Amino acid sequence: MSVIEVKNLSKTFKVKIKDKGLKGSLKAIFKPKYKLVKAVKSIDFSVEKGEMVAFIGPNGAGKSTTIKMLTSILYPDKGKIKVMGLDPAKDRKKLAYEIGTMFGQKEQLWTHLSPYDNFKFFGAIFDIPEPVVEKKIKELSMLFELDEFINTPVRNLSLGQRIRCEIVASLIHEPKILFLDEPTIGLDPVVKENIRTLIKRMNKEYKTTIFLTSHDVGDIEKLCKRVIIVNDGQIVLDDSMENLKYHYLNKKIVDAKMKEKINLDDEDGITILKDKGYNLKIEVDITKRSISDALKLLNPDNIIDINISNVPLEDIIANIYKSKK
Amino acid sequence: MRKYLFIFKTQIISNLQYVGNVLIGFIGNFVMLFILFNLWKYLYSDPSELINGYNMFQMTWYVIITELLWMSLGGRKLVGKISEDVITGNVAYNINKPYSYVGYVLATHLGDIFIKSIVLSILFMITGLVFLGGFPSLTLVNVLVIILTMILATVISTLFASSIGLLAFFFENSRSFWWLYSKFILILGTIFPIEFFPGVLQKILSFSPVFVSSYGPAKLFVDFSWSTAWEILLAQLIYLAISYGICEFIYRKGVRKINVNGG
Numbered sequence: 001m002s003v004i005e006v007k008n009l010s011k012t013f014k015v016k017i018k019d020k021g022l023k024g025s026l027k028a029i030f031k032p033k034y035k036l037v038k039a040v041k042s043i044d045f046s047v048e049k050g051e052m053v054a055f056i057g058p059n060g061a062g063k064s065t066t067i068k069m070l071t072s073i074l075y076p077d078k079g080k081i082k083v084m085g086l087d088p089a090k091d092r093k094k095l096a097y098e099i100g101t102m103f104g105q106k107e108q109l110w111t112h113l114s115p116y117d118n119f120k121f122f123g124a125i126f127d128i129p130e131p132v133v134e135k136k137i138k139e140l141s142m143l144f145e146l147d148e149f150i151n152t153p154v155r156n157l158s159l160g161q162r163i164r165c166e167i168v169a170s171l172i173h174e175p176k177i178l179f180l181d182e183p184t185i186g187l188d189p190v191v192k193e194n195i196r197t198l199i200k201r202m203n204k205e206y207k208t209t210i211f212l213t214s215h216d217v218g219d220i221e222k223l224c225k226r227v228i229i230v231n232d233g234q235i236v237l238d239d240s241m242e243n244l245k246y247h248y249l250n251k252k253i254v255d256a257k258m259k260e261k262i263n264l265d266d267e268d269g270i271t272i273l274k275d276k277g278y279n280l281k282i283e284v285d286i287t288k289r290s291i292s293d294a295l296k297l298l299n300p301d302n303i304i305d306i307n308i309s310n311v312p313l314e315d316i317i318a319n320i321y322k323s324k325k
Numbered sequence: 326m327r328k329y330l331f332i333f334k335t336q337i338i339s340n341l342q343y344v345g346n347v348l349i350g351f352i353g354n355f356v357m358l359f360i361l362f363n364l365w366k367y368l369y370s371d372p373s374e375l376i377n378g379y380n381m382f383q384m385t386w387y388v389i390i391t392e393l394l395w396m397s398l399g400g401r402k403l404v405g406k407i408s409e410d411v412i413t414g415n416v417a418y419n420i421n422k423p424y425s426y427v428g429y430v431l432a433t434h435l436g437d438i439f440i441k442s443i444v445l446s447i448l449f450m451i452t453g454l455v456f457l458g459g460f461p462s463l464t465l466v467n468v469l470v471i472i473l474t475m476i477l478a479t480v481i482s483t484l485f486a487s488s489i490g491l492l493a494f495f496f497e498n499s500r501s502f503w504w505l506y507s508k509f510i511l512i513l514g515t516i517f518p519i520e521f522f523p524g525v526l527q528k529i530l531s532f533s534p535v536f537v538s539s540y541g542p543a544k545l546f547v548d549f550s551w552s553t554a555w556e557i558l559l560a561q562l563i564y565l566a567i568s569y570g571i572c573e574f575i576y577r578k579g580v581r582k583i584n585v586n587g588g
Contacts, residue, residue: 073417075581096423106418112339124331125424 009079100170160191336436407490484568494579
């Protein structure tokens with residue numbers, strides 16, 4: 001059963017532009033000029049109940065605009081959306097009871113209040129009876145490990161703790177779908193991992209459908225079975241994570257600082273991206289060479305510092321375009 | 326209704342720590358009242374003399390009540406906050422919640438100014454008592470009616486301020502509209518009662534927001550009569566419906582124009 005259906009969805013923003021300097025500002029008062037920015041260009045997709053879908057793309061790709069249209073924050077210009085069978089532009093209030101939203105860049109919690117008081121507040125606005133809210137708070141604070149700071153004002157929490165509370169706040173009314181817009185933005189790797197584990201646990205426990213936007217490949221790799229990639233307002237790929245991994249996430253970037261210079265050439269599964277004497281950057285094709293193999297070539301005793309990362313999303317998108325041509 | 330009461334209560338809890346700020350803010354109000362008190366003292370050569378139907382005692386209490394209403398309202402802050410929310414797109418994040426945005430703004434703002442209004446009321450009453458040596462003679466029921474008109478006046482002013490803030494959907498700087506509106510209320514009903522203006526203007530003012538948001542409660546405080554009370558309450562109920570309608574209308578028209586930063 002599809003819980004989200006999107007057909008031919010488009011959104012254009014009218015953005016004011018003005019010429020440089022005082023003259024430009026004066027001119028803009030009397031003769032304002034606008035340009036149209038097509039943020040979303042006729043996209044189609046659907047999401048099934050209980051799925052964990054990653055909706056990813058670089059900055060400005062149209063992913064946040066799409067999630068905001070799905071959650072009734074923005075009106076679409078064209079196309080049809082059905083979320084839990086409701087039209088987000090028309091059935092805003094009804095839809096609010098069915099979905100939960102969490103925007104990583106926008107806090108919905110009252111900062112002077114404790115998470116507990118915040119959860120009670122969200123319970124009240126969703127008309128949930130007091131005893132039910134209490135039970136839910138207990139249950140979720142155990143799942144998201146909030147006990148330690150549930151009575152501390154939100155303004156005194158760390159970013160990771162706050163994000164956990166934000167997610168719990170959006171789950172108080174037991175939504176069928178949870179929309180997460182950049183849930184791990186600004187978090188350090190350890191906290192990111194923690195949040196991902198909790199999201200996974202929640203999906204398993206409550207069978208909540210999760211629609212997640214991110215430009216962090218790690219989020220998607222760890223969480224989702226299906227990936228939709230958008231770029232320039234269009235869907236460039238809608239595929240399983242397994243296929244994406246096999247075709248496009250099969251490379252890792254190893255950035256190493258060496259004690260002594262080493263001589264390394266391109267070989268099967270290893271491509272030298274940068275070699276500046278003591279600083280070396282290589283690309284490892286993990287279908288051909290394991291990371292430990294690659295590290296052996298560098299000699300672990302010779303490494304001062306090392307960073308292993310995924311290929312940037314922009315490069316993956318470029319590869320997708322190349323492979324389609 | 327329960328959810329709006331909860332929003333109101335939550336805002337009060339969230340603001341309890343700012344009681345100290347109210348006391349500091351009152352110093353400015355006190356200076357203002359002191360200047361006005363001395364101005365009227367100078368204008369009234371004899372305190373029992375009547376100017377446009379007001380003696381000095383009534384005139385000073387009138388200004389104290391209208392100033393109290395104005396200071397408690399915090400209109401400039403509210404307009405600034407709403408227009409900032411519209412400009413930055415923050416207003417969008419209230420849209421997908423199961424409440425009316427206008428109801429939410431009203432509940433949060435009233436919760437925001439609740440403690441401040443109580444503290445200012447006590448301080449203004451003490452100030453009046455020190456300046457004038459007593460209160461107008463009022464029964465407990467009179468006082469309750471006056472409090473009711475003051476609450477309605479604040480609700481109406483909040484709705485007008487919110488409407489002006491929401492004009493940011495259509496104009497880049499809605500604060501200038503507030504500047505005009507506040508000067509209109511201040512000159513034509515806060516510092517001077519409407520009886521001080523020429524006949525034609527008096528007629529116009531008695532149908533304007535000045536009558537319900539400023540003049541009405543103060544007039545009742547200094548010269549209570551049941552006929553005036555009913556007239557003011559009826560006018561306030563009509564204005565309540567009008568101001569709510571305007572606010573909701575501007576919001577509904579504007580919300581379609583939302584541009585949220587970063588999508």
